[in-house]
Amino acid sequence: MNDIPIRCFLIAHQGPRECQDPIEDHLAELYQLAVSCGLQVVGQKRLKRPKISSQTFYGPGQIEELTLDARAVGARILICDDELSGSQSVAIERLSKMICMDRTRLILKIFEQRAKTKEAKAQVELARLQYELPRLKGVWRHLSRQGGGLGLRGGAGETQLEVERRIYGQKISALKKELSHVQRVRDTQRSGRSPAIPRVALVGYTNAGKTSLLKQLTGAGEPEDLLFATLDTTTRRAWLGPDYDEATGRGTGEPKTCLVSDTVGFIRKLPHQLVAAFRSTLSEVRTSDALLVILDASSLDLRDHLKTVTQTLKTIGCEDNFESQPRILILNQVDKITRPQRLDLARHYPGAIQMSTHDGLGIDELKNWLRELMPGPPKPRDLEWWELGDSRPIVMKNPQRTLVEVKSF
Ligand SMILES: Nc1nc2c(ncn2[C@@H]2O[C@H](COP(=O)(O)OP(=O)(O)OP(=O)(O)O)[C@@H](O)[C@H]2O)c(=O)[nH]1
Ligand SMILES: [Mg+2]
Incomplete structure:
Protein backbone atom coordinates (compact mmCIF):
# COMPACT_ATOMS: atom_id res chain seq x y z
CA MET A 1 0.00 0.00 0.00
CA ASN A 2 1.21 3.50 -0.83
CA ASP A 3 1.55 5.53 2.38
CA ILE A 4 2.30 8.87 0.73
CA PRO A 5 -0.86 10.99 1.06
CA ILE A 6 -2.37 12.43 -2.10
CA ARG A 7 -1.86 16.19 -2.36
CA CYS A 8 -4.86 18.43 -2.70
CA PHE A 9 -5.54 22.13 -3.20
CA LEU A 10 -8.52 23.88 -1.58
CA ILE A 11 -10.70 26.55 -3.17
CA ALA A 12 -13.67 28.60 -2.04
CA HIS A 13 -15.84 31.15 -3.80
CA GLN A 14 -16.03 34.68 -2.38
CA GLY A 15 -19.01 36.72 -3.50
CA PRO A 16 -18.91 40.53 -3.81
CA ARG A 17 -20.62 41.11 -0.47
CA GLU A 18 -18.85 38.36 1.45
CA CYS A 19 -16.10 39.19 3.93
CA GLN A 20 -12.77 37.44 3.85
CA ASP A 21 -12.85 36.11 7.44
CA PRO A 22 -15.76 33.65 7.21
CA ILE A 23 -14.39 32.29 3.92
CA GLU A 24 -11.01 31.74 5.59
CA ASP A 25 -12.81 29.95 8.45
CA HIS A 26 -14.63 27.75 5.95
CA LEU A 27 -11.32 26.95 4.27
CA ALA A 28 -9.83 26.08 7.66
CA GLU A 29 -12.66 23.61 8.24
CA LEU A 30 -12.26 22.23 4.71
CA TYR A 31 -8.58 21.73 5.56
CA GLN A 32 -9.56 19.62 8.60
CA LEU A 33 -11.99 17.63 6.47
CA ALA A 34 -9.31 16.93 3.84
CA VAL A 35 -6.82 15.82 6.50
CA SER A 36 -9.51 13.64 8.12
CA CYS A 37 -9.92 12.02 4.69
CA GLY A 38 -6.20 11.17 4.63
CA LEU A 39 -5.22 13.86 2.12
CA GLN A 40 -2.32 16.32 2.32
CA VAL A 41 -3.30 19.95 1.80
CA VAL A 42 -0.65 21.84 -0.17
CA GLY A 43 -2.42 25.12 -0.83
CA GLN A 44 -5.63 27.09 -0.84
CA LYS A 45 -7.19 30.01 -2.65
CA ARG A 46 -10.26 32.25 -2.44
CA LEU A 47 -11.72 32.88 -5.88
CA LYS A 48 -13.52 36.22 -5.98
CA ARG A 49 -16.35 36.34 -8.47
CA PRO A 50 -19.53 38.42 -8.59
CA LYS A 51 -21.57 35.80 -10.44
CA ILE A 52 -21.47 32.01 -10.46
CA SER A 53 -20.83 30.51 -13.88
CA SER A 54 -23.46 27.88 -14.67
CA GLN A 55 -20.90 25.88 -16.66
CA THR A 56 -17.72 26.05 -14.62
CA PHE A 57 -18.93 27.62 -11.33
CA TYR A 58 -15.74 29.73 -11.10
CA GLY A 59 -14.43 31.66 -14.12
CA PRO A 60 -12.51 29.63 -16.75
CA GLY A 61 -9.59 32.09 -16.47
CA GLN A 62 -9.59 31.68 -12.70
CA ILE A 63 -9.48 27.90 -13.08
CA GLU A 64 -6.51 28.12 -15.47
CA GLU A 65 -4.61 30.34 -13.06
CA LEU A 66 -5.52 28.12 -10.14
CA THR A 67 -4.36 25.02 -12.04
CA LEU A 68 -0.90 26.54 -12.45
CA ASP A 69 -0.70 27.28 -8.70
CA ALA A 70 -1.99 23.84 -7.75
CA ARG A 71 0.32 22.00 -10.13
CA ALA A 72 3.33 24.00 -8.93
CA VAL A 73 2.87 22.46 -5.47
CA GLY A 74 2.19 18.96 -6.80
CA ALA A 75 -1.58 18.86 -6.12
CA ARG A 76 -3.63 16.16 -7.86
CA ILE A 77 -7.04 16.98 -6.44
CA LEU A 78 -8.99 20.24 -6.30
CA ILE A 79 -11.41 20.45 -3.39
CA CYS A 80 -14.12 23.12 -3.58
CA ASP A 81 -15.96 24.37 -0.51
CA ASP A 82 -18.96 25.14 -2.74
CA GLU A 83 -21.49 22.58 -3.92
CA LEU A 84 -21.03 21.81 -7.61
CA SER A 85 -23.36 20.20 -10.11
CA GLY A 86 -22.19 17.13 -12.03
CA SER A 87 -21.50 19.11 -15.20
CA GLN A 88 -19.60 21.81 -13.28
CA SER A 89 -17.31 19.20 -11.67
CA VAL A 90 -16.67 17.60 -15.06
CA ALA A 91 -15.98 20.99 -16.67
CA ILE A 92 -13.49 21.93 -13.95
CA GLU A 93 -11.79 18.53 -14.29
CA ARG A 94 -11.58 19.03 -18.06
CA LEU A 95 -10.02 22.50 -17.71
CA SER A 96 -7.62 21.64 -14.88
CA LYS A 97 -6.86 17.99 -15.79
CA MET A 98 -7.16 17.31 -12.07
CA ILE A 99 -9.73 15.44 -9.99
CA CYS A 100 -12.35 17.85 -8.68
CA MET A 101 -14.36 17.18 -5.51
CA ASP A 102 -16.86 19.39 -3.78
CA ARG A 103 -17.32 19.60 -0.01
CA THR A 104 -20.27 17.20 -0.04
CA ARG A 105 -18.32 14.55 -1.91
CA LEU A 106 -15.39 14.95 0.48
CA ILE A 107 -17.68 14.45 3.50
CA LEU A 108 -19.23 11.40 1.81
CA LYS A 109 -15.71 9.99 1.25
CA ILE A 110 -14.90 10.41 4.95
CA PHE A 111 -18.13 8.67 5.91
CA GLU A 112 -17.29 5.86 3.47
CA GLN A 113 -13.88 5.40 5.11
CA ARG A 114 -15.33 5.40 8.63
CA GLU A 178 -33.04 -2.51 4.21
CA LEU A 179 -32.76 0.60 6.38
CA SER A 180 -36.45 0.74 7.19
CA HIS A 181 -36.14 -2.83 8.46
CA VAL A 182 -33.21 -1.75 10.67
CA GLN A 183 -35.36 1.14 11.90
CA ARG A 184 -38.18 -1.24 12.88
CA VAL A 185 -35.73 -3.48 14.79
CA ARG A 186 -34.34 -0.40 16.55
CA ASP A 187 -37.85 0.79 17.46
CA THR A 188 -38.69 -2.64 18.90
CA GLN A 189 -35.46 -2.70 20.94
CA ARG A 190 -36.18 0.80 22.21
CA SER A 191 -39.72 -0.04 23.26
CA GLY A 192 -38.30 -2.98 25.25
CA ARG A 193 -36.07 -0.70 27.34
CA SER A 194 -37.18 0.30 30.82
CA PRO A 195 -38.93 3.69 30.75
CA ALA A 196 -37.72 4.22 34.32
CA ILE A 197 -34.16 4.79 33.08
CA PRO A 198 -33.80 8.13 31.31
CA ARG A 199 -32.06 8.08 27.94
CA VAL A 200 -29.92 11.06 27.02
CA ALA A 201 -28.19 11.69 23.70
CA LEU A 202 -24.87 13.40 23.10
CA VAL A 203 -25.18 15.72 20.15
CA GLY A 204 -22.93 18.43 18.82
CA TYR A 205 -20.41 19.63 16.35
CA THR A 206 -17.98 17.01 15.11
CA ASN A 207 -14.74 16.74 17.12
CA ALA A 208 -16.23 18.68 20.06
CA GLY A 209 -15.70 15.81 22.51
CA LYS A 210 -18.90 13.72 22.48
CA THR A 211 -17.07 10.40 22.66
CA SER A 212 -14.72 11.81 25.33
CA LEU A 213 -17.76 12.71 27.43
CA LEU A 214 -19.29 9.27 26.87
CA LYS A 215 -16.02 7.83 28.16
CA GLN A 216 -16.05 10.11 31.22
CA LEU A 217 -19.64 9.15 32.03
CA THR A 218 -19.63 5.45 31.18
CA GLY A 219 -16.04 4.31 30.60
CA ALA A 220 -16.84 3.33 26.97
CA GLY A 221 -15.65 4.92 23.73
CA GLU A 222 -12.38 5.86 22.07
CA PRO A 223 -11.95 9.60 21.37
CA GLU A 224 -9.98 10.50 18.23
CA ASP A 225 -8.75 13.80 16.87
CA LEU A 226 -10.58 13.32 13.58
CA LEU A 227 -13.75 14.71 12.07
CA PHE A 228 -16.57 12.13 12.04
CA ALA A 229 -14.63 9.53 14.00
CA THR A 230 -17.98 8.28 15.34
CA LEU A 231 -20.66 7.15 12.89
CA ASP A 232 -22.52 4.45 14.80
CA THR A 233 -24.60 5.03 17.86
CA THR A 234 -23.18 3.60 21.08
CA THR A 235 -25.43 3.47 24.14
CA ARG A 236 -24.03 2.80 27.61
CA ARG A 237 -25.23 3.12 31.19
CA ALA A 238 -23.88 6.00 33.26
CA TRP A 239 -23.66 5.88 37.05
CA LEU A 240 -24.85 9.12 38.64
CA GLY A 241 -24.39 8.31 42.33
CA PRO A 242 -26.84 7.05 44.97
CA ASP A 243 -30.41 8.27 45.20
CA TYR A 244 -29.89 10.07 48.48
CA ASP A 245 -29.98 13.76 49.36
CA GLU A 246 -27.75 14.48 52.38
CA ALA A 247 -29.33 17.88 52.96
CA THR A 248 -32.87 16.57 53.37
CA GLY A 249 -32.09 12.97 54.32
CA ARG A 250 -34.52 11.89 51.60
CA GLY A 251 -34.03 9.17 49.01
CA THR A 252 -33.76 5.42 48.80
CA GLY A 253 -29.97 5.09 48.53
CA GLU A 254 -30.49 3.05 45.34
CA PRO A 255 -28.03 3.74 42.47
CA LYS A 256 -29.21 6.34 40.00
CA THR A 257 -28.33 5.66 36.39
CA CYS A 258 -29.18 6.86 32.91
CA LEU A 259 -28.44 5.61 29.40
CA VAL A 260 -26.13 7.79 27.33
CA SER A 261 -25.96 7.54 23.52
CA ASP A 262 -23.03 8.84 21.48
CA THR A 263 -23.85 9.59 17.85
CA VAL A 264 -22.51 11.03 14.63
CA GLY A 265 -21.44 14.67 14.84
CA PHE A 266 -22.79 17.59 12.85
CA ILE A 267 -21.00 20.08 10.64
CA ARG A 268 -21.80 23.20 8.65
CA LYS A 269 -23.46 22.20 5.35
CA LEU A 270 -23.81 18.56 6.43
CA PRO A 271 -25.01 16.93 3.21
CA HIS A 272 -28.80 16.62 3.37
CA GLN A 273 -28.46 13.18 1.76
CA LEU A 274 -26.47 12.06 4.81
CA VAL A 275 -28.93 13.55 7.28
CA ALA A 276 -31.76 11.70 5.50
CA ALA A 277 -29.81 8.44 5.26
CA PHE A 278 -28.81 8.57 8.94
CA ARG A 279 -32.42 8.93 10.06
CA SER A 280 -32.47 5.58 11.84
CA THR A 281 -29.16 6.24 13.67
CA LEU A 282 -30.37 9.71 14.59
CA SER A 283 -33.70 8.38 15.84
CA GLU A 284 -31.85 7.77 19.14
CA VAL A 285 -31.47 11.54 19.34
CA ARG A 286 -35.06 12.27 18.37
CA THR A 287 -36.53 9.90 20.92
CA SER A 288 -34.14 10.53 23.81
CA ASP A 289 -35.44 12.10 27.01
CA ALA A 290 -32.83 14.85 27.04
CA LEU A 291 -30.06 16.24 24.86
CA LEU A 292 -26.52 17.10 25.88
CA VAL A 293 -25.45 19.65 23.27
CA ILE A 294 -21.64 19.70 23.10
CA LEU A 295 -19.45 22.29 21.46
CA ASP A 296 -15.73 23.00 21.42
CA ALA A 297 -15.43 26.17 23.53
CA SER A 298 -12.01 26.93 22.05
CA SER A 299 -13.37 27.17 18.51
CA LEU A 300 -13.40 30.65 16.99
CA ASP A 301 -16.68 29.71 15.29
CA LEU A 302 -18.50 28.71 18.45
CA ARG A 303 -21.62 30.75 17.68
CA ASP A 304 -21.79 29.35 14.15
CA HIS A 305 -21.32 25.81 15.46
CA LEU A 306 -24.21 26.28 17.87
CA LYS A 307 -26.38 27.58 15.04
CA THR A 308 -25.47 24.58 12.87
CA VAL A 309 -26.27 22.13 15.67
CA THR A 310 -29.65 23.70 16.53
CA GLN A 311 -30.59 23.83 12.84
CA THR A 312 -29.56 20.21 12.25
CA LEU A 313 -31.55 19.15 15.31
CA LYS A 314 -34.59 20.82 13.78
CA THR A 315 -33.96 19.00 10.49
CA ILE A 316 -34.00 15.63 12.22
CA GLY A 317 -37.23 16.41 14.07
CA CYS A 318 -36.01 17.69 17.46
CA GLU A 319 -38.02 20.84 17.14
CA ASP A 320 -40.17 22.79 19.52
CA ASN A 321 -40.21 20.09 22.16
CA PHE A 322 -37.90 21.63 24.71
CA GLU A 323 -40.44 20.89 27.41
CA SER A 324 -40.46 17.15 26.86
CA GLN A 325 -36.85 17.01 25.70
CA PRO A 326 -34.77 19.37 27.83
CA ARG A 327 -31.32 20.36 26.63
CA ILE A 328 -28.17 21.48 28.31
CA LEU A 329 -25.35 23.26 26.53
CA ILE A 330 -21.88 21.91 27.31
CA LEU A 331 -18.92 24.06 26.40
CA ASN A 332 -16.13 21.51 26.32
CA GLN A 333 -12.35 21.88 25.99
CA VAL A 334 -12.24 24.97 28.25
CA ASP A 335 -8.75 23.88 29.32
CA LYS A 336 -7.65 25.28 25.94
CA ILE A 337 -8.87 28.83 26.62
CA THR A 338 -7.85 31.61 29.02
CA ARG A 339 -9.70 32.64 32.18
CA PRO A 340 -10.97 35.94 30.67
CA GLN A 341 -12.30 33.94 27.72
CA ARG A 342 -14.10 31.61 30.12
CA LEU A 343 -15.66 34.57 31.93
CA ASP A 344 -16.78 35.95 28.60
CA LEU A 345 -18.39 32.60 27.72
CA ALA A 346 -20.12 32.51 31.12
CA ARG A 347 -21.63 35.92 30.32
CA HIS A 348 -22.84 34.82 26.87
CA TYR A 349 -24.01 31.34 27.87
CA PRO A 350 -24.96 31.63 31.55
CA GLY A 351 -26.85 28.31 31.67
CA ALA A 352 -24.11 26.28 29.98
CA ILE A 353 -21.78 23.90 31.75
CA GLN A 354 -18.14 24.69 31.12
CA MET A 355 -16.32 21.41 30.83
CA SER A 356 -13.01 19.74 30.18
CA THR A 357 -13.35 16.03 29.62
CA HIS A 358 -9.55 15.88 29.86
CA ASP A 359 -9.38 16.99 33.50
CA GLY A 360 -12.94 16.17 34.57
CA LEU A 361 -14.05 19.77 35.07
CA GLY A 362 -17.84 20.16 34.91
CA ILE A 363 -18.60 16.42 35.08
CA ASP A 364 -20.15 16.64 38.57
CA GLU A 365 -22.26 19.62 37.51
CA LEU A 366 -23.52 17.60 34.55
CA LYS A 367 -24.26 14.58 36.73
CA ASN A 368 -26.30 16.83 39.03
CA TRP A 369 -28.26 18.09 36.03
CA LEU A 370 -28.85 14.51 34.91
CA ARG A 371 -29.99 13.51 38.42
CA GLU A 372 -32.59 16.26 38.23
CA LEU A 373 -34.08 14.43 35.25
CA MET A 374 -35.01 11.42 37.37
CA PRO A 375 -38.70 10.68 37.91
CA GLY A 376 -40.27 13.02 40.41
CA PRO A 377 -42.37 16.16 40.54
CA PRO A 378 -41.82 18.52 37.60
CA LYS A 379 -39.28 21.24 38.26
CA PRO A 380 -39.51 24.70 36.72
CA ARG A 381 -36.70 25.58 34.37
CA ASP A 382 -35.78 28.69 32.40
CA LEU A 383 -35.07 28.23 28.71
CA GLU A 384 -31.78 29.62 27.50
CA TRP A 385 -31.89 32.14 24.65
CA TRP A 386 -30.15 29.70 22.31
CA GLU A 387 -32.93 27.16 22.81
CA LEU A 388 -35.54 29.60 21.60
CA GLY A 389 -36.15 29.47 17.85
CA ASP A 390 -36.79 32.90 16.31
CA SER A 391 -40.33 31.95 15.41
CA ARG A 392 -41.30 30.70 18.89
CA PRO A 393 -43.89 32.77 20.70
CA ILE A 394 -42.13 34.06 23.82
CA VAL A 395 -43.95 34.65 27.10
CA MET A 396 -41.60 37.14 28.68
CA LYS A 397 -40.71 36.63 32.30
CA ASN A 398 -37.70 38.90 31.95
CA PRO A 399 -36.13 40.23 28.74
CA GLN A 400 -34.07 37.07 28.15
CA ARG A 401 -35.99 34.14 29.50
CA THR A 402 -39.22 32.15 29.46
CA LEU A 403 -40.48 29.86 32.19
CA VAL A 404 -41.35 26.31 31.24
CA GLU A 405 -41.73 23.14 33.19
CA VAL A 406 -39.47 20.16 32.65
CA LYS A 407 -41.67 17.10 32.49
CA SER A 408 -40.61 14.15 34.55
CA PHE A 409 -39.58 10.99 32.72
N1 LIG B 1 -7.86 19.75 25.30
C1 LIG B 1 -8.97 19.00 25.27
N2 LIG B 1 -9.17 18.14 24.26
C2 LIG B 1 -10.32 17.41 24.26
C3 LIG B 1 -11.30 17.55 25.26
N3 LIG B 1 -12.33 16.72 24.96
C4 LIG B 1 -11.97 16.07 23.84
N4 LIG B 1 -10.76 16.49 23.41
C5 LIG B 1 -10.02 16.02 22.24
O1 LIG B 1 -10.77 16.37 21.08
C6 LIG B 1 -10.65 15.36 20.07
C7 LIG B 1 -12.03 14.88 19.65
O2 LIG B 1 -12.63 14.21 20.74
P1 LIG B 1 -13.84 13.17 20.51
O3 LIG B 1 -14.37 12.86 21.86
O4 LIG B 1 -13.41 12.04 19.64
O5 LIG B 1 -14.86 14.12 19.73
P2 LIG B 1 -16.24 13.72 19.04
O6 LIG B 1 -17.17 14.88 19.27
O7 LIG B 1 -16.70 12.41 19.52
O8 LIG B 1 -15.80 13.69 17.52
P3 LIG B 1 -16.49 12.91 16.26
O9 LIG B 1 -16.94 11.57 16.71
O10 LIG B 1 -15.37 12.84 15.27
O11 LIG B 1 -17.60 13.79 15.80
C8 LIG B 1 -9.81 14.23 20.69
O12 LIG B 1 -8.47 14.41 20.27
C9 LIG B 1 -9.93 14.49 22.19
O13 LIG B 1 -8.81 14.02 22.92
C10 LIG B 1 -11.06 18.49 26.32
O14 LIG B 1 -11.86 18.70 27.22
N5 LIG B 1 -9.88 19.19 26.27
MG1 LIG C 1 -16.98 10.67 18.48
Missing part, protein backbone atom coordinates in the same frame (compact mmCIF):
# COMPACT_ATOMS: atom_id res chain seq x y z
CA ALA A 115 -18.40 3.18 8.09
CA LYS A 116 -17.76 -0.17 9.77
CA THR A 117 -21.14 -1.68 10.61
CA LYS A 118 -23.57 -3.00 8.00
CA GLU A 119 -26.06 -0.27 8.91
CA ALA A 120 -23.54 2.58 8.63
CA LYS A 121 -22.30 1.21 5.29
CA ALA A 122 -25.86 1.02 3.95
CA GLN A 123 -26.59 4.57 5.13
CA VAL A 124 -23.47 5.99 3.53
CA GLU A 125 -24.08 4.07 0.30
CA LEU A 126 -27.64 5.43 0.14
CA ALA A 127 -26.39 8.99 0.67
CA ARG A 128 -23.73 8.54 -2.04
CA LEU A 129 -26.20 7.22 -4.59
CA GLN A 130 -28.63 10.04 -3.82
CA TYR A 131 -25.82 12.57 -4.24
CA GLU A 132 -24.68 11.06 -7.54
CA LEU A 133 -28.08 10.42 -9.13
CA PRO A 134 -28.86 14.04 -10.11
CA ARG A 135 -25.23 14.47 -11.22
CA LEU A 136 -25.25 11.57 -13.69
CA LYS A 137 -26.71 13.74 -16.41
CA GLY A 138 -23.74 16.13 -16.40
CA VAL A 139 -21.24 13.27 -16.49
CA TRP A 140 -23.00 11.36 -19.32
CA ARG A 141 -23.64 14.50 -21.35
CA HIS A 142 -19.92 15.15 -21.26
CA LEU A 143 -19.09 11.55 -22.29
CA SER A 144 -21.65 11.78 -25.06
CA ARG A 145 -19.98 14.90 -26.42
CA GLN A 146 -16.64 13.13 -26.45
CA GLY A 147 -18.29 10.65 -28.83
CA GLY A 148 -16.07 8.10 -30.62
CA GLY A 149 -13.12 8.61 -28.28
CA LEU A 150 -14.92 6.55 -25.64
CA GLY A 151 -16.80 4.28 -28.00
CA LEU A 152 -19.97 6.36 -27.56
CA ARG A 153 -21.62 7.88 -30.58
CA GLY A 154 -24.65 10.12 -31.00
CA GLY A 155 -27.22 9.39 -28.35
CA ALA A 156 -25.31 6.51 -26.79
CA GLY A 157 -24.60 8.67 -23.73
CA GLU A 158 -28.32 9.36 -23.28
CA THR A 159 -29.20 5.66 -23.46
CA GLN A 160 -26.46 4.81 -21.00
CA LEU A 161 -27.75 7.58 -18.76
CA GLU A 162 -31.19 5.97 -18.65
CA VAL A 163 -29.64 2.59 -17.82
CA GLU A 164 -27.50 4.11 -15.07
CA ARG A 165 -30.47 5.99 -13.63
CA ARG A 166 -32.52 2.82 -13.50
CA ILE A 167 -29.71 0.94 -11.73
CA TYR A 168 -29.29 3.79 -9.22
CA GLY A 169 -33.06 3.86 -8.63
CA GLN A 170 -33.14 0.10 -7.93
CA LYS A 171 -30.18 0.29 -5.54
CA ILE A 172 -31.71 3.26 -3.71
CA SER A 173 -35.04 1.45 -3.20
CA ALA A 174 -33.27 -1.72 -1.99
CA LEU A 175 -31.18 0.27 0.52
CA LYS A 176 -34.21 2.22 1.76
CA LYS A 177 -36.03 -1.06 2.33
